[in-house]
Each structure stands twice: as C-alpha cells, then as structure tokens.
Amino acid sequence: MNEDKVRNGNRRSLLSGPYALWIAGFTILPLIVIMKYALTDKTGAFTTANLTAIFTDPINRKALWLSLKIAVGTTLICILLSYPMVLAMKHLGLGKKGFSLFIIILPMWMNFILRVLAWQMILSNNGLLNLLLTTLGFEPVRIANTETAIMIGSVYDYLPYMMLPIFTAIMEINEDLIEAAKDLGAGGFTVFRKVIFPLSIPGLLSGFVMVFVPSMTSFVIADILGGGKLQLIGNIIEQEFTTANNWPAGSGLSVMLMLLVLISTAFTMRRKTEGRESALW
Amino acid sequence: MFDPILQLEHITKSFDGKKILNDFDLEIGRNEFVTLLGPSGCGKSTILRIIGGFVRPDSGRVFFEGQDITMLPPEKRNVNTVFQKYSLCPHKNVEENIAFGLKLKKKSSDYIRDKVKYALKLVNLDGFEKRDTLSLSGGQQQRVAIARAIVNEPEVLLLDEPLGALDLKLRHEMQRELIKIKKEVGITFLYVTHDQEEALMRSDRIIVMNKGIIQQAGDSQSIYDEPQNAFVADFIGESNIIDGIMVKDLLVNIQGVDFPCVDTGFGENNPVDVVIRPEDLEIVKAGEGYLTGQVISIIFKGAYYEIKVKVNDYEWMIQSVDPAPIGELVGLTIDPDNIQIMHKPLRDDEEVVRDE
Structure with missing residues (x-):
C-alpha cells in the first residue's frame, strides 16, 4: 500500500514536467550562459574583472549608486503613498472598494512605454506641468531629464505593485482585532502602529520585492525620462549588449546586479512574519 | 443598596432603517453579574457595543458612574470587552497580548510582569507567557482574551458570547471558571448570551430580551419559575x-x-x-389525574425520559425518571x-x- 502511494506520488510529480523543462530551458540554461560570459574575457580566458567592474569602473559605480537611489526612493514613496490610500479604501462600501481598486489597476492595462512617454510630455520644459504652473502664476520647474523625473515615472509605474499586496494584507485583518485594540486603550495611530502595520508586513514585503527589484534594474524609464543623460546600471548593461557589443562586460554587470538584489531582498525577508511567508519567498 | 455603575437611558438605534433598540433603559449595579439573554438579533450585542463605545446610539445617553460617556471613544472608556472570536493579535505572544493595555497605560515593566503572571494564574494558564497565540486551543485563546481584559482592572467587564465558539464540555468548565474569576476580581460583569443554561447558571440578574425590548428581569429562579409571558417561558427551558x-x-x-x-x-x-x-408534570394511572391521554412517544435523554402524552389535540411534554410504554393510557397530575x-x-x- 505504501509502495502504491509512493508510485502515485511519482506519477503525479510528472505533471511538473512541462514547467521543469521551461525552467531548465529558459532560466537555468541562460543563467549558465551568462555566468560563462561573465567569467571570461573577450578572448575566452578566465577572469573576474567583469564582475568587479561594477565597483572599479567609476561610470559603473555612479550608475549603480544612482540606481540604488532611484530604487530606494521609489520604494519608499510607494510605501508612503500606499498606506494612507489603502486605509482610506478600507472603510469604503464593497462597491466603492471594488471601483477604487479598479482605478488603481487601470493604468496597468495601458502600454508601459506609452505611460512613460506620457510623463515625458507632462514633465518636459514646455510640457503640461509647466504650462499649468505658468498659467497659475508660478515659476516653471526644470525637472525634465533629472533624477526627479525618473523617480516620478517609476513611482507612477510601480505604485500598483506596492498598493495591491498591502491592500490584500490589510483587508484580511479582522475588524474584531482593531476593536479589541481600541477597547484596550489604543487610539487611532496606536492601532495602526501596533496592529494594522505589523499585520500588513507580509504584503509590504511582497510589494517591496515587486517595486524595488524592477526599479533597480529597469532601463526604459531612465532612457525616456532621463533623456539618455542619466545612466542607471540597467542602461549600461543594455549598452554593453547592444551598442558596445561587449557581452562579457554586460554579463558580469548583470550577475553582480542580480547578486546585489538577492542580498538586499534576502536581508529584508530575513524577518519571519508570524508563520505566513510573503508572496515571493 | 443599589449602587448603579452603568445607566442607559432612552437608547434608540437603527441599522439600515431597521430599529434594533427603541427607547431602551438599563441600570447595572456595582459588582453585579448581569446577563443579557435573548435570541440572535434581539439587540443584546448592540447594547454591549454601545457600552463599549463601538456603536453610537441614534439617541439616548450612556452614563458611567454618573458621567455621560455617550460620545467617548472606546479607548477612553474604563470598560473592557471579551470578544466572541477571542481577537488576539496573531503577531504577539501570550504575554505581549495580555500586556498590550498596560503598556499603553505606560505601567512599569515590573508591574506588567507581575500583573501578567497573576492574570495567567487566574485563568489557569500558568507559564504560558511565551507561547504563540496561534498554537493555543480555542479554550486557551479565550482564557488569554479574558486575562487581557482583566489586567486593565476595568470597572465593568463586557463579555460578548465569550463561550459561543467552544464545545459543550469546555463551555461548562469555563462557566464555572468565570464565576470563580468574578468572585476573585470583584468587578461588574455584563454578559451577553443566547444560551439560557449559561444565563441561569451564574447571573445575579438576568435580563431577557426580544426584539429590542426587555421581556423580564430578575434572578434565575424567578425567571424560570415565574415567566411573565409566553416568550420568556418558551425561551428559558422547556x-x-x-x-x-x-x-x-x-x-x-x-x-x-x-x-x-x-x-x-x-x-x-x-x-x-x-x-x-415538563419536569413538574407527573404520570399516574389513567383516571387518577386531572387529565387522561395516550403516550405517543418516549425518548431516553440520559438523566430522564422525555415522554409525550396526547390529550385531545395537545401534546404534553413530560420529563420523568420512569418510562411509560407507547400507546398506554395514562393520567397527568400537577401540583398547584x-x-x-x-x-x-x-x-x-x-x-x-x-x-x-
């Protein structure tokens, strides 16, 4: 009987075959290829220079630093925007809640490039923002092709990915728990600090991974809103592969970037959240 | 002497246009154990939530030790609630849950430690300080919830069907423990339940409610022996x-x-x-009682038999320690x-x- 069970189990595990093939062909194999390129120079000899280039080359260093700034800033702003919004949505009726959720998701249905291009129009020196400011009698601002512009674009694009998991986590909190905290003497902010926030951490961590990682590695937003003048590490990798045709250098940077992202997310995820893991770990 | 600690005056509350409470009055004395008893939807939980501050009445006043607290938010009231679904914080261990209220009141850590230890002893959970709340059974979680409420030394403890989620045996055990805790801490208990047995077992005063209106108030004995209307008679016991x-x-x-x-x-x-x-009716030989009828069913209930005797077109229910065969003609008699x-x-x- 036990043997039957084992055999059954084995047969069922065959169902994961297509997925395993997919992973092997499109994740593991490319990783190995990238690793091979990263560890060899143009002649094919072994080297670690491609890996260390991210710290040794001043251009790379500057790009990495800018990427980190943008990623950390984007993530923080997304968190700061998400909580008040979600708390405001919490007490809406079922219909209004669904509608507000729909509004948040709506931009995600539009083409990514289009959204970024729209922001370029808005933020450019003769754009909508400055038109609005000058008609209202304010001084125009010059934020086109700056870090601020990249940050605005990133926040706009990644905000739903932060808001949705936090929304889900907070909606799961039983209203009784909040009443119990009030009953024990907790005012509004204490309830948030002691009950709502700690219980929303799994959502926050999912949101963190989904916002921090793409805003750290993306290059499209920086390309369009940075006007090609500001380079994120993603832009440099892109150029190594396309214009410079230096695959080993690009691979080395990718591998290091991946390691850095892994380390920073693993560091955040170390905190075990009351038996419930966040969506990605 | 009746020393009122809580007074509700002319409370009216509607939900979605449906009137739950209409001009409701209630006085609760210091150190009383009062039970609000009624079927679900009778407004008993709403009263508790109004006293706790979670629901604001449409009109009427709530007084606590003579002070009008109608508009006071829950965190400013000197009452604590034990919720039906325990409502413990899953991200805190037992000790942290119990200490929650005391920490907010900025008590010293020595004081908190002693209080938590005392409260855990009171609810029979010695040494459970570091346990994860999610690892506890339902009964244990409810004990922690009780401990969490009483460490704050509230003047009034509100209990909203606290045993509703427990199984029968555990419920009986907890009922006895609640009486013990009540004696030990000597605070006012306002208890809400739809379980008549729970209400009869330990209240100083039972308030039987239906459709937002008090049907009868009194001690267990008077409610059981002298119901004032058909609702009370039917709701309390068979x-x-x-x-x-x-x-x-x-x-x-x-x-x-x-x-x-x-x-x-x-x-x-x-x-x-x-x-x-049913336990007051006695089965005698046919012709010897006031009424004569035929036994139509008998069910063994453990401590007694539940016998139905049909007289004309009414089926009398009788609880008796002696069985009677189905189909037999019997007499029924009763003490005036x-x-x-x-x-x-x-x-x-x-x-x-x-x-x-």
Missing part, C-alpha cells in the same frame, strides 16, 4: 404553553378541566396562557404551585419564537 381560562382566583380551566392554582388577579373567565414545566399563569401576549415580541 415548557408546555397552553391556552387556559382563568375561572376565578386560584382556579384555572385547561382543556375543559378545572385546576387549582396559586395565581390571583387575572379577573374572572379571562383567557390566559398557562405554563407548565407549579402552574404558572400569564397574560395573553399584547405585542408580537412577547410571543413564542417560531422557527419558520
């Missing part, structure tokens, strides 16, 4: 409720037979409701003391609740 005619004082006619009774003041030849508890006469219901909230 009962035979049958139409009767009050011939004159001390004499009631049921099913065409005159029964001597002890009630007076119902006028002459007035229709009334008569309540007879055990016949309870009630006025006919004036409003629908006084009537027996029927399952539809």
